[in-house]
Amino acid sequence: EVQLVQSGAEVKKPGESLRISCKGSGYSFTSYWISWVRQMPGKGLEWMGRIDPSDSYTNYSPSFQGHVTISADKSISTAYLQWSSLKASDTAMYYCARSGKSSLSNWFDPWGQGTLVTVSS
């Protein structure tokens, strides 16, 4: 079974750093992109960026460029999303999702179960 399993919920204070993870299984991890998607409380889905685990090449949405870092360790089939200094506005559910490398057929499937990040003083 193809699946993405994310790390557990986090509660942090403003200014703290954080890294959350997404582990793929049941497929060739380096043959697909991994994207990260934010969902703020009661809001819609926002694409943040993606990584090609084969070479760690990344693309970011302009809205998130410079605010987060996406990385991957292909040896353990895991992608990461990290913040160096969290803000209260980073409070959200974060999903990872797999997409293909073709530009002609490109969708998110499957998705991880989500990681809830709460930033509060």
Next chain:
Amino acid sequence: DIQMTQSPSSLSASVGDRVTITCQASQDISNYLNWYQQKPGKAPKLLIYDASNLETGVPSRFSGSGSGTDFTFTISSLQPEDIATYYCQQYDNLPMYTFGQGTKLEIK
């Protein structure tokens, strides 16, 4: 940037009703349009890819159509388990992906 406008933002319908959601792109995106279902407290799930292709295992009461700038998502006979928020998503200008704002579907 390509903007995706979904309507309505919320919808109340009865079991057995035909439900239609529309998604309009700000420019021609060919058929590079996917639909997802997100049930409360759950991760999104792919239902329709490339505008009209039903993902394996998804009930046939779900369908999608359209190309260019105008797209439609339809549930032919609403079931109680279809209560969810539905999102369209374009991928015409990779690497950027854009989601519609979502349609929250409730049972009347």
